[in-house]
Amino acid sequence: xxxxxxxxxxxxxxxxxxxxxxxxxxxxxxxxxxxxxxxxxxxxxxxxxxxxxxxxxxxxxxxxxxxxxxxxxxxxxxxxxxxxxxxxxxxxxxxxxxxxxxxxxxxxxxxxxxxxxxxxxxxxxxxxxxxxxxxxxxxxxxxxxxxx
Amino acid sequence: xxxxxxxxxxxxxxxxxxxxxxxxxxxxxxxxxxxxxxxxxxxxxxxxxxxxxxxxxxxxxxxxxxxxxxxxxxxxxxxxxxxxxxxxxxxxxxxxxxxxxxxxxxxxxxxxxxxxxxxxxxxxxxxxxxxxxxxxxxxxxxxxxxxxxxxxxxxxxxxxxxxxxxxxxxxxxxxxxxxxxxxxxxxxxxxxxxxxxxxxxxxxxxxxxxxxxxxxxxxxxxxxxxxxxxxxxxxxxxxxxxxxxxxxxxxxxxxxxxxxxxxxxxxxxxxxxxxxxxxxxxxxxxxxxxxxxxxxxxxxxxxxxxxxxxxxxxxxxxxxxxxxxxxxxxxxxxxxxxxxxxxxxxxxxxxxxxxxxxxxxxxxxxxxxxxxx
Numbered sequence: 001x002x003x004x005x006x007x008x009x010x011x012x013x014x015x016x017x018x019x020x021x022x023x024x025x026x027x028x029x030x031x032x033x034x035x036x037x038x039x040x041x042x043x044x045x046x047x048x049x050x051x052x053x054x055x056x057x058x059x060x061x062x063x064x065x066x067x068x069x070x071x072x073x074x075x076x077x078x079x080x081x082x083x084x085x086x087x088x089x090x091x092x093x094x095x096x097x098x099x100x101x102x103x104x105x106x107x108x109x110x111x112x113x114x115x116x117x118x119x120x121x122x123x124x125x126x127x128x129x130x131x132x133x134x135x136x137x138x139x140x141x142x143x144x145x146x147x148x
Numbered sequence: 149x150x151x152x153x154x155x156x157x158x159x160x161x162x163x164x165x166x167x168x169x170x171x172x173x174x175x176x177x178x179x180x181x182x183x184x185x186x187x188x189x190x191x192x193x194x195x196x197x198x199x200x201x202x203x204x205x206x207x208x209x210x211x212x213x214x215x216x217x218x219x220x221x222x223x224x225x226x227x228x229x230x231x232x233x234x235x236x237x238x239x240x241x242x243x244x245x246x247x248x249x250x251x252x253x254x255x256x257x258x259x260x261x262x263x264x265x266x267x268x269x270x271x272x273x274x275x276x277x278x279x280x281x282x283x284x285x286x287x288x289x290x291x292x293x294x295x296x297x298x299x300x301x302x303x304x305x306x307x308x309x310x311x312x313x314x315x316x317x318x319x320x321x322x323x324x325x326x327x328x329x330x331x332x333x334x335x336x337x338x339x340x341x342x343x344x345x346x347x348x349x350x351x352x353x354x355x356x357x358x359x360x361x362x363x364x365x366x367x368x369x370x371x372x373x374x375x376x377x378x379x380x381x382x383x384x385x386x387x388x389x390x391x392x393x394x395x396x397x398x399x400x401x402x403x404x405x406x407x408x409x410x411x412x413x414x415x416x417x418x419x420x421x422x423x424x425x426x427x428x429x430x431x432x433x434x435x436x437x438x439x440x441x442x443x444x445x446x447x448x449x450x451x452x453x454x455x456x457x458x459x460x461x462x463x464x465x466x467x468x469x470x471x472x473x474x475x476x477x478x479x480x481x482x483x484x485x486x487x488x489x490x491x492x493x494x495x496x497x498x499x500x501x502x503x504x505x506x507x508x509x510x511x512x513x514x515x516x517x518x519x520x521x
Contacts, residue, residue: 004453020367043315046362047361047362050362050456052252053249053253054252054359055252060224062184079336086445086483086486089486089487090278091362091364093188093275093278093519094271094275094278094364095220095221095227095274096188096218097188097272097278098270098271098273099227099274099307100220100221100222100227100228100245101220101223102185102186102220102222103186104184105184111212129195131451140304
């Protein structure tokens with residue numbers, strides 16, 4: 001009987017584990033260490049990703065995107081720019097055609113994206129916090145999303 | 149008109165050089181640390197068939213391939229935009245402008261750009277994939293497609309967005325520069341590669357209110373004034389005509405209710421045709437109303453009516469025989485993939501024509517359009 005209870009407890013724990021892990025997952029915004037900007041409002045982040053010019057204390061914010069992680073992309077559309085993928089893609093294209101503002105560069109892997117952030121003074125990039133924690137020469141400036 | 153097209157084609161070489169310069173700038177990108185840039189390709193293929201034509205109508209069916217190339221560069225305070233269009237029947241440098249960003253919400257541009265006082269034109273430019281319908285409203289047609297107002301201006305323009313506390317915004321755009329001239333049976337835009345072409349001045353103004361600064365929903369007013377020089381000897385219909393002064397004022401709306409979208413503009417025209425021995429005044433209204441309804445994830449049903457008021461006997465519009473006076477159109481667009489679409493459009497159309505009566509015909513169009521990358 002005791003072993004049956006132990007197995008049941010392990011099964012329940014095993015089922016809950018991914019959800020507990022999800023609850024701990026966070027998406028953060030990082031920038032280069034040399035960027036003097038320490039705070040960026042949610043509206044400014046949304047503007048930057050929609051190709052609207054954003055500068056803080058004279059420092060131009062340059063956004064970058066990460067592709068290839070389906071969940072991260074969903075969080076980007078729903079929580080960062082607050083629109084569907086189709087609407088976002090059209091809007092960003094439209095801004096490029098109308099105002100000559102290039103769309104945020106998209107990278108397939110974290111390393112290349114972080115390299116791009118490091119090259120610019122105030123490049124910004126959203127990514128999982130566990131990825132951000134292991135990076136040098138960048139710092140987190142905002143928590144964008146937390147699993148619930 | 150054919151002669152003009154041939155002349156435009158002869159300018160491919162200088163235009164091609166310009167594009168090469170743009171590409172060279174793009175290739176040297178890594179050296180420009182604090183900047184971003186992008187090249188976009190908007191290809192499209194169209195077919196057009198007409199039927200049920202009135203006796204006077206001589207409508208040519210056609211297939212047309214087009215490629216619009218757009219280059220954008222954005223530095224800390226400087227921006228650059230170049231747009232070049234190749235198609236089966238023309239090649240033209242459409243836009244070439246450099247901008248200085250005075251503040252986050254203020255841009256000053258110098259160069260050749262699209263006339264500010266046109267809503268459709270300033271939303272979609274030549275990016276065929278971005279507009280739902282295949283055809284443009286006749287009110288906003290390009291100069292070489294018998295558009296009634298200049299679409300390209302070369303000079304200075306100022307854009308300013310006033311953001312309000314509730315995240316709404318009022319956007320102002322003002323421009324001043326050299327406008328189109330009248331030659332043959334159409335307007336001809338100022339050509340950067342031919343600066344001594346005798347084009348007159350033009351002013352454009354647009355103000356728009358957006359309830360959400362980051363949303364495309366907007367409505368507003370627009371106005372323009374153009375002093376259009378006339379090449380009198382280029383067509384018998386232009387004999388003794390020195391100049392056309394055109395003043396326009398109107399409104400526009402671009403709104404959405406869930407899956408339903410309305411895009412519309414109404415413009416009042418006041419033209420003075422300055423003949424050697426008399427001035428002829430001419431005023432009328434032109435408008436379009438387009439509804440779009442999105443269903444499923446990938447389909448959009450749309451319809452548009454292009455119409456006017458007191459335009460039937462306009463002396464000015466008679467100078468534009470290919471101007472589409474009325475069009476009642478329905479269509480369906482299928483977004484096949486993220487950046488590809490197939491569109492079909494059917495319309496009942498009246499063209500200005502050479503005589504006193506309109507040339508009437510029915511038309512059907514098919515189009516593939518896309519954007520890369």
